[in-house]
Amino acid sequence: MNPAALEAVGLTRRFGGLTAVSDVSLRLSVGELHAVIGPNGAGKSTLVNLLSGELRPSAGSVRLGGADATGWPPWRLAQGGVGRSFQRTNVLRGMTVFENARLAAQSRAFGLSRWLRAAAAEAGPIAGARAALARVGLSEAEGAVAGTLSHGQLRLLEIAMALATAPTVLLLDEPLAGMGPEEGERLAALLKALSRDHALLLIEHDMDVVFAVADTLTVMVDGQVLERGPPDRIRASAAVREAYLGHEV
Amino acid sequence: MIVASRAGHAALALAALAVALMPLWASGYHVQLASTALVAAMFALSLQLLVGAAGMVSLGHAAFFGIGAYAVHLLPAGLSILFTLPASALLAAAAALPVGALSLRTRGFFFLMTTLAFGQMLFFLFHDTPLGGGKDGVFVSRPALEAFGFAFEVPRRSRPTVLLLLNLGVLAAMYAGLAALMGTLFGHALRGIRENEDRMRALGYDTRRVKLAAFVLAGALAGVAGHMSAMTEAFVNPELLGWHRSAEGLLMILLGGLGALHGPILGAAAFVGLGEAATLLTERRRLVEGLVILAVVLVLPRGLAGLRLGLLRRREPAPVAAAAAEP
Amino acid sequence: MDVSGLLAQVLNGLQYGLLLFLISSGLTLVFGVMGVINLAHGSLFMIGAYAAFAITRLTGALWLALPAAVAGGLLFGALLERVLFRRFYRREHLDQVLLTFALILLFEEARSALLGNDFHSVPAPAVLDFSVPVTAAFSYSAYRLAVLAVCLLVAVLMFLGIERTRLGSAVRAAAEKPEMVELLGLDARRIHMVVFAVGTALAMLAGALAAPLQSVYPNMGDGFLIVSFVVVVVGGVGSVAGAFWGALLIGLVDTLGKAYVPGAAGLAVYVLMAAVLLWRPGGLFARGA
Numbered sequence: 001m002n003p004a005a006l007e008a009v010g011l012t013r014r015f016g017g018l019t020a021v022s023d024v025s026l027r028l029s030v031g032e033l034h035a036v037i038g039p040n041g042a043g044k045s046t047l048v049n050l051l052s053g054e055l056r057p058s059a060g061s062v063r064l065g066g067a068d069a070t071g072w073p074p075w076r077l078a079q080g081g082v083g084r085s086f087q088r089t090n091v092l093r094g095m096t097v098f099e100n101a102r103l104a105a106q107s108r109a110f111g112l113s114r115w116l117r118a119a120a121a122e123a124g125p126i127a128g129a130r131a132a133l134a135r136v137g138l139s140e141a142e143g144a145v146a147g148t149l150s151h152g153q154l155r156l157l158e159i160a161m162a163l164a165t166a167p168t169v170l171l172l173d174e175p176l177a178g179m180g181p182e183e184g185e186r187l188a189a190l191l192k193a194l195s196r197d198h199a200l201l202l203i204e205h206d207m208d209v210v211f212a213v214a215d216t217l218t219v220m221v222d223g224q225v226l227e228r229g230p231p232d233r234i235r236a237s238a239a240v241r242e243a244y245l246g247h248e249v
Numbered sequence: 250m251i252v253a254s255r256a257g258h259a260a261l262a263l264a265a266l267a268v269a270l271m272p273l274w275a276s277g278y279h280v281q282l283a284s285t286a287l288v289a290a291m292f293a294l295s296l297q298l299l300v301g302a303a304g305m306v307s308l309g310h311a312a313f314f315g316i317g318a319y320a321v322h323l324l325p326a327g328l329s330i331l332f333t334l335p336a337s338a339l340l341a342a343a344a345a346l347p348v349g350a351l352s353l354r355t356r357g358f359f360f361l362m363t364t365l366a367f368g369q370m371l372f373f374l375f376h377d378t379p380l381g382g383g384k385d386g387v388f389v390s391r392p393a394l395e396a397f398g399f400a401f402e403v404p405r406r407s408r409p410t411v412l413l414l415l416n417l418g419v420l421a422a423m424y425a426g427l428a429a430l431m432g433t434l435f436g437h438a439l440r441g442i443r444e445n446e447d448r449m450r451a452l453g454y455d456t457r458r459v460k461l462a463a464f465v466l467a468g469a470l471a472g473v474a475g476h477m478s479a480m481t482e483a484f485v486n487p488e489l490l491g492w493h494r495s496a497e498g499l500l501m502i503l504l505g506g507l508g509a510l511h512g513p514i515l516g517a518a519a520f521v522g523l524g525e526a527a528t529l530l531t532e533r534r535r536l537v538e539g540l541v542i543l544a545v546v547l548v549l550p551r552g553l554a555g556l557r558l559g560l561l562r563r564r565e566p567a568p569v570a571a572a573a574a575e576p
Numbered sequence: 577m578d579v580s581g582l583l584a585q586v587l588n589g590l591q592y593g594l595l596l597f598l599i600s601s602g603l604t605l606v607f608g609v610m611g612v613i614n615l616a617h618g619s620l621f622m623i624g625a626y627a628a629f630a631i632t633r634l635t636g637a638l639w640l641a642l643p644a645a646v647a648g649g650l651l652f653g654a655l656l657e658r659v660l661f662r663r664f665y666r667r668e669h670l671d672q673v674l675l676t677f678a679l680i681l682l683f684e685e686a687r688s689a690l691l692g693n694d695f696h697s698v699p700a701p702a703v704l705d706f707s708v709p710v711t712a713a714f715s716y717s718a719y720r721l722a723v724l725a726v727c728l729l730v731a732v733l734m735f736l737g738i739e740r741t742r743l744g745s746a747v748r749a750a751a752e753k754p755e756m757v758e759l760l761g762l763d764a765r766r767i768h769m770v771v772f773a774v775g776t777a778l779a780m781l782a783g784a785l786a787a788p789l790q791s792v793y794p795n796m797g798d799g800f801l802i803v804s805f806v807v808v809v810v811g812g813v814g815s816v817a818g819a820f821w822g823a824l825l826i827g828l829v830d831t832l833g834k835a836y837v838p839g840a841a842g843l844a845v846y847v848l849m850a851a852v853l854l855w856r857p858g859g860l861f862a863r864g865a
Contacts, residue, residue, distance in 0.1 A: 052451065078453030086451075092444035103441045106434050107453035115435040115462070122434065165453055306669045351850050354857040358613055358813065361669060362805040363853065369802045370846040377842065492802075496615075496677040503674055533689070539681035546675045547663070 003066065005030055005199035006082060006169045010060035011050050013043075020046040022223040023060070026201075028169055033195035035202040035210045038220035039244065044203045045087055047220070048173045051201070052084045053077040065168075078107065083167030085158040087174045087203075093147035097138055097157055100146055101129035104164035125164075132164035136190065152183045159190075169199045176206055188213055211235065219243065251509045252428045261424075261511055269417055272410040280409045281481075286521035287416035288478045292494075293501035293513030294423055295470035300499065301507050302431065303463050304443035306361055308495045309348065309368025313341040313468035315490030316371065317475025319381050322389040322485050329395035334476050341472025342465050344371065349464030353457055356446075365492050376487040386486025389479050412481050419477055420514070423470060428510055439463055500542060580714035585835045586828065591720055591789075593827020594727030598782035600804040600811070601734065601819040602775025608751035608814025609771050610665050613672045616679035618801025620776050623683060624649065624783025625792045626691055629698050638701045638788065642726070645784035646777045653776025657769045665768070684794060693794050698787040723785050730778070731820060738816060747771055751814040803830070806845050810852045812859025821861055 004027040013021040021043040028034055036044050049055040051062060053074040061070040064080045072080075092100050105125035109117075119125075133139050136156040141149065146157060159175055172191070176184045184206065192213045194200055204210050210217065210231075217234045219227040221243045227234060234240055253261060268287070271280050292314050299305040317337040324333055348371075352363040375381035394401040394411070403411050430436050438459045441449045449456050479485050488494070497520065498513075505516025527537035603617050627648065628641035660679075664672050699705070700719035707715035738744035746767055783797075790796075803826060811822025826845050833844030852860055 054451070073455075074450045075453050075455045078451060084451060086448075090445065090448050090451075092441055092448060094444050095440070103437060103449070104452045106437060107449075110434055110438065110454065115438075116430075116433050118429075118432050119434050119437050120432060161448075161452065300670065306673065308673065351853045354853050355809075357669065358607060358611075359809060359857075361613060361673070362809050363849070366802055366806050366809065366846060366849060370843065373842050493677075496673065499670060500674055500677070503670060507670075533685050535681040535685040539678040539685065542674050542678035542681070546667075546671050546678070 004028060004063070005065060006051060006201075007063040008047075008051060008060065009063065011047070011057050011062070012059040013046055013050055013055055014058045020223050021050060021057075024220070024223075024225055025060075026051075026218060028199040028201055030168060030199045031196060032215045033191065033200045033202060033213055034216045034218065035204060035214035036218045036220060037204065037207070037210055038226075041222075042220040043223035044220055045173055046223075048084065048171050048201070048203060051077075052082055052171055078165060078167075081166075081168035082171065083162035083165045083169065084171040085155075085162050085173055085175055087177065089151075089154045089158055091146045091154060091157050091161065093145075095146055096142065097133065097144055097146055097149070097153075097160075098129060098142040100157060101133050101142075101160050101164045102126060104161040105129040105132070105166070107165055128166065129164050132160040135163060136160045137186070152179050155179060156187070159187075163194075167198065169201070170194060171201045173203045174205065175202070176204055176209060184209065252431050253509060253511050257511065261514075265417060265421060269414060271413060277409055280413050282521065282525065284409065284413050284416050284481045286518050287413070287420050288474055288481055289497075289501065289521055290514045290517035291416075291420050291423055291474035291477060292471055293498050293505070293517045294420070294427065294510075295467050295474055296495075296498040297502055297510065297513045298427060298439075298463055298467040298470065300502055301510070301512065302436070302443065303439045303460055305460060305464070306499065307352075307364040307368075307464075308361055308492050308499075309352075309364035309366075309371075310467065310471055310498060311492060311494035312348070312368040312371040312490045313345050313471035314475040314478070314494065315375065315485075315487070316344050317341045317472030318479040318485045318489050319375060319475075320472070321392060321476055321479035322381065322387055326390040328392055330392040330480070331396050333392040334473060337476035338469040338472045341475065342469035345465045345468025345471075346461075349461050349468070353460050353464065365495075368490065368492055368495060372487055372490040372492070375490055381485070381487065384487055386484060386488075388484050391480050391483055392476075416477055416481065419473065423473065424511065424514070427470075431510060435459065435462070500545075503545060580711065581835075583710065583714060584716060585832055587716055587720065587724070589828035589831035590824065591724045591727070591827070592831055593824040594724060594731065595782050595786055596800070596804060596807055596827055597731060597820050597823035598727060598778045598785075599800055600807040600823055601816050602778045603804050604808045604811070604813055604815065604819045605747065605751060605771050606775050607808070609747060610661070610768055612661055612664060613669060613676065614661075614775075615673060615676035615801065616683065617676075617775070617779055617804065618797030618799075619680050619683040620649070620652075620779035620797070621783040621786075621800050622687065622792075622795070622797035623652075624780030625698075625787040625796060626687055626783075627780065628784035628787035629696050629792045630691065632698050632787075638698065638784075641784045641787075642781065645780040649777030649780035650773045652780075653773035654769050656776065657772035661772060662765075662768065680797075688794065695791045695793045697791045700788040719788060723789070726785060730781070734816060743767070743770065803845060806849045808859075809849055810860055812861045815859075815861055818859055818861035822859070825860075 006028045008024055008026040011021055011024045012019065024047060036047065038044055046055065050057050053072050053076065056071050061068060063069060064077065064082065069077060069080065092103065102125055105128035106119065106122065109122060109125050130139070133142055136159050138153065138156050138160055141153060146154070149157065155175055155178070159172065162170055175191070176187055179187065188209045191200065191202060195215070202210070202214065214231055217229065217231055218225055219234060219240050226243055227237050227240050268283055271283055296307070296310050299307050299310065317340065320337040320340045321333055324336060348364065348367045352360055352367065355363055376384045381387070394403060438449065438454055441454070442456050442459060446456050475489065478489065501516035501520045502513050503516070504519045505512030505514065523541060524534065524538070527534045531537060599617065599621055603614060606612055606614050624645045627645055628638060631641040631644055632638045660675065664675055704719040704722050706718050708718050708721055709715040738748055750767055807819060807822040807826050810826060811818030826848070829848055830842065830845050834842065837844065
């Protein structure tokens, strides 16, 4: 197995009396698509927010490339190669698609010594932004203001922005939510392709997609890991079946 | 925030030319008034770096303007402007650094209140202690126009003209500098922060550091404006630091339009013109000012009056074209 | 440092703090519930003080000014809310700042037109114009004690109103989560008007109470506005309890600071605010900070 690009060790997060994520450990490696499934309220999004630094863990640690990254703010984890998309579309709506992707790409070129570089002369980020948009199939729409995009296009822009930061780790929180079947299928293929050169964590409700693309599955219930393994084993697990209360798995 | 198009810049250049030629066609009083407006424009422009570019509404910005002005009083008389101007900027930046570092631990409403409180703290420092010569203000001697051994003696008669050209030059330099800044990676990051700060953090931007840099730079530029105010009026008083002046700066920005870098310049001209007209009409200047502000916030279309770039953008096809035109 | 002197300063600090509470509780609730920054809140304080001055001059009875300030404040606040502020709840901070800045200019101009620009002193009511012996060696102004008592009474009434009444719990819910109002099917417009009217009445009452303690003068609300902001930052926004403890803390720090560290003058409260920002940027009394 490849070394872990991002690792959670005993991650726990409490909100007041409620424990949203409890003692979750997880390894994400380049070349592997790791899906996290579970019923609503299982703590999946909280887990992503802990891994991306949006939330600080109450206990446990986050390790990035083998080094401790617990409590790092989101920007620092992003600089360390952790890219993410949001469950609820979160883009810069007043800017064009290209500007969104370019800002994402520029973040990696944003060392203190380069703050005053003219953005128009920075060929790297511009190429990076175009490549990310091309990869998700948004090149045609690059001049459109993000606020005017369709829902499906916005979901793609989310992913393109994460890609444009040139991450090693991709945390994708329900990227397919609200997409049509055809769009979804294309995106699923893209996810599979992306997992070859990224460590990819996928949160997804569409079980067909999850079982088609995931290399490893983690099932969360009530903030805890219920089961983990390759799709075949999860499909066969009685505990998982029960947790989903008759939902077809 | 939009930097004016080529046509817009041509119009601005023409306006600058008209102002530069004012001594030929306007009265001495109006030439001095134009200088006042130019200084106000510098101040509003420095504030626009916070409000328009990064979406940070500060009510303490005048403190840095006042510190820049008081620097002229605190420095020994007779120094060259080549020394006093950077000194004013540095002093103001030095004050803006701790204020910004503390205030930027908060956002929105809290940011507004903390900048206001720290700004008033600096106001009281000059108002209540002997540091700046007391609450009634003091006359200052103007820095010398002296460079590399050449001293430029200004005859009393032509002083308003010289000051006008000097102020115009400083304002033009400030505008050009900011216009260039908006095109840098830093400028882009500011725009992104104004749109969606959380997303920018998730993309890998240390947004607090970017905002602090903008805060300190804006403070330094306000210090430059304050320096030019002291040089123009040859007088400083604690009111220069007061929060009413910060609010006036915000008004200039709103009057001129939030979405454009040159907005504050138009807004400052409108504000000074308005004050002049009010003085002609009535002794109750605050009445006119208050009513005009009410009219602006109540009647102006919502899109122009707020920080809602989304609404603004729909009326401005420019950014799309600009993005498409880039290599 | 003598004990009597210290006691006097502590009482002064508490009394100043309680006045600050009357002002900042309105400020924090108006922001917490409606999301509006009211810079003109200090002007309402000024109006209350000038109302006390005018009423005392006309009738010779300051005690009349207190109910007048409360009743007038409720009416005036409701009117302001209905005519102006209601339109600004969803607007940007910048718009709110300028609206309320315009109100400051207009209020000050109206004050100047009606009552002039002079400083005036307002005599304390004759009944309370004596000193109460607190210890053998120390007595304290009866009027100041009365101000303390009235402020405490108002504070208690406010807590009861917020904790025990239906409307109060609606206000609390609204301050914690503005979207709750709609969810609970509450009449948001009524809540907003009540909050604004009460906030205005409290600020004007504070002004009327403060008039005999200091002279009335133009822009007298400015200083109180700024310090009330410091109170809200220190106490945490939207919380009446935060405003209460924050106001007492600031009142004591400011009064004791000015008395015992004269060189640092008014800087003590700002140093305190800076410390709070460093330590707990959400305010000392904010929940879940």
